Amino acid sequence: MRSDSSRRRGRSPRGGKLAATDTGGGRGSRSKRVRGETSVEYNLLLTATLILLAFGAVMVFSASSTSAILKDGGLADSASYLQRTLIAIGIGLVLMWFAIRIPLTRVREFVPLMIILILVALAGVLIVGTAVNGTKGWYTAGPIQIQPAEFLKVGLVVYGAHLFANRPDRLHSVKELAPYLCLTGIASALVMAQPDMGTIMVALAAAGITLFAAGARIRDLGLLFAGLVLAALTMALIAPYRRQRLLTFLDPSSDLTGSGFQTYQAKIAIGSGGLDGVGIGNGVQKASYLPEAHTDMISAVIGEEFGLIGMVLLIAVYGLVGYAGFRIARAAKDDFGRIIASGLTGLILFQAGLNLYAVMGWAPLTGVPLPLVSYGNNSLVVSLIAIGLILNVARGGKAATLVKAPPRRRRDQGARLRLVEDASRDQPTRRTATGAHGSHGGGRYGGTRGPGRGDRRRASR
Numbered sequence: 255m256r257s258d259s260s261r262r263r264g265r266s267p268r269g270g271k272l273a274a275t276d277t278g279g280g281r282g283s284r285s286k287r288v289r290g291e292t293s294v295e296y297n298l299l300l301t302a303t304l305i306l307l308a309f310g311a312v313m314v315f316s317a318s319s320t321s322a323i324l325k326d327g328g329l330a331d332s333a334s335y336l337q338r339t340l341i342a343i344g345i346g347l348v349l350m351w352f353a354i355r356i357p358l359t360r361v362r363e364f365v366p367l368m369i370i371l372i373l374v375a376l377a378g379v380l381i382v383g384t385a386v387n388g389t390k391g392w393y394t395a396g397p398i399q400i401q402p403a404e405f406l407k408v409g410l411v412v413y414g415a416h417l418f419a420n421r422p423d424r425l426h427s428v429k430e431l432a433p434y435l436c437l438t439g440i441a442s443a444l445v446m447a448q449p450d451m452g453t454i455m456v457a458l459a460a461a462g463i464t465l466f467a468a469g470a471r472i473r474d475l476g477l478l479f480a481g482l483v484l485a486a487l488t489m490a491l492i493a494p495y496r497r498q499r500l501l502t503f504l505d506p507s508s509d510l511t512g513s514g515f516q517t518y519q520a521k522i523a524i525g526s527g528g529l530d531g532v533g534i535g536n537g538v539q540k541a542s543y544l545p546e547a548h549t550d551m552i553s554a555v556i557g558e559e560f561g562l563i564g565m566v567l568l569i570a571v572y573g574l575v576g577y578a579g580f581r582i583a584r585a586a587k588d589d590f591g592r593i594i595a596s597g598l599t600g601l602i603l604f605q606a607g608l609n610l611y612a613v614m615g616w617a618p619l620t621g622v623p624l625p626l627v628s629y630g631n632n633s634l635v636v637s638l639i640a641i642g643l644i645l646n647v648a649r650g651g652k653a654a655t656l657v658k659a660p661p662r663r664r665r666d667q668g669a670r671l672r673l674v675e676d677a678s679r680d681q682p683t684r685r686t687a688t689g690a691h692g693s694h695g696g697g698r699y700g701g702t703r704g705p706g707r708g709d710r711r712r713a714s715r
Contacts, residue, residue, distance in 0.1 A: 295585075296648040299578035302571050303626065303641050307343055309568075310552075310627035310634075314339045316534055317548040317555045318629065320541045335548055335629050342631035346638030353642025354649065358591060361643075365416040369437065372409045375402035376444035383448075387621075391448040401632040403445050403453040407460045408640050410438060411597035414464035419590035425470045428477065434461070435478075446489075451496065452620030455608070458482060460601045467583070467596035503618040516551065519544045520613045524557035524565075531561030548629040550621050553613045568627075572606045575599070582648040591647040598640040 318335035375393075379402055384394040393400040417424065417434055424430040438461045445454050465475060490496040506514040523539035526532065537558040540547040547555050557565050579599025586592035602625050609624040611617035623630040625637045 293582075293585075293648055295578040295581045296645055298574055299582070299641065299645060299648070302574040302578065303638075305571055306575075306626035309571075310624075311336060311339055311343065312534070313552055313556060313627060314548050314629045316537070316559065317540050317552055320537075338631060339629055339634070342634045343638075346635040349635060350638040350642035350645075353639050354645045356646070358594075358646060361412065362416050362590065365413055369409055369413050372402060372406055373441060373444070376406065376441060380444070380447055389448050389450050391445070391450055391453075399631070403448070403450055403457070404632040404636045406441050406445065406453070406457050407601055408598065408636055408643075410441070410457060410460045411464050411601060411640075412594060412643070413437065414461065414468060415590050415593035415597065418464075418468035419588065419593060422469070422589065425465075425468055427471075428474050431465070431470070431474070434465075450621075452622045455620055456601070456605055456622055459604045460597065463600035463604065464593060464597040467593045467600070468589075499618055503615075506615060516545050516619060517612075517615050520551055520554040521615055523554040524614065527558040527561040527564075529561050530563050531557075531559045534559050546621075550609060550619075550623050550628060551613060552628045553610055553624055556627075557613075569610070572603060576603050578648075579644050582644055586647050587650065595644045595647045598644050602637060602640060 315333060315336040319333065379391055379393060382393070383390045384392045384399075386392050386399075391401055391403050393402070414434055424433070428435075438458070442454050442457060445457065462475065462479070465478075490500045502514045502517070506517045510518050519539055523537065523544055526538070532538075537555050539558055540555050544551055544554060553565070553568070556568060560567075576599055579595055579602070583592050583595035583599065586595055605622055605625045608617060608620065608622050609628070612619050612622070623633045626634065
């Protein structure tokens, strides 16, 4: 009876833990989640993502069709932004599916190559790139436009997860963080040369979230944050247009026809929406009053057409994304998955919060789109890749450790492997008449073996 009860509790008769593959097939066995089995958090995150995609497609059409009709004088191009958004959604969903299915071990193998390609692309775009709205950050080939700075956001999270899961001792001091900080600094300098201040803010936030999720010391994070704030203020004061944007944020009414025009119109849009909005498609501010209504100002259109209720529901859906993502990170099987899920979830929430704060006038305008909702094909595709990696972790994805574990952990792992081998090794010379392993001494690892499965069943009777 003792052997059988200890087996139901997931322990061997000698006190060691049994592996998940040796806990029996009954309903009462508490085996670990197998690869491919979905959880509540998986379904919740996937559902919230699809809701945001569908709502975003509707709002892109609503925000862009009116201005297109007024500009062109016809209906020919009223759905052009919607068509491009649907194409980007299709490409993003395919890439998300691959991100869900690819083993995390393979992801770790390609991390160094991925970072090199991103850095090369960031450097190359300064030479052969195309300028859009004053930012030379796009590779253009016909209708295809690729913005490598968008991929940098996810790249920093994945590289940080790879580095700190492999070497957690690097989190002990700022000096040990030098490889990650240097890479982040080089990439930020390349993006700054475009220039793209909004993407830099999000990329640095992604690096900070990754450090926090990996377990960096709060004191070190505080020092790094203070240094970044000082550097940001210095750069804002040096460049005239950044200085004007900062002053406008502090006092929007000082230049209502210039740099403060967009913020002022966004506040009018949100205020005119009231509690329940003016109705979908009935917004007025998007009709040439609100610049970039379908991109980084789309939340102002949502506030006007759906009102406070619509804004609250939108924030609630992002809250579901955050809840599911962080729950997935908490249940991750290893440090690599935990850091990836935490970092990418934090990245999506930071972008959403920064966009909403900027539209409401609580943060400077940086041109950061609303994830999964705003028009922006590169941002949309990258966000879906990030969601796919989080869902990969939720499905039980686990990456192999690329360095040897400490001696103590290695001995524990050996003990667990021995229990698995004792339960599965086929040695005919040591079988009893019932087919179970015998309890002979002098096994491969020394000591006396526990009773076989058949012996335990007989003992329980």
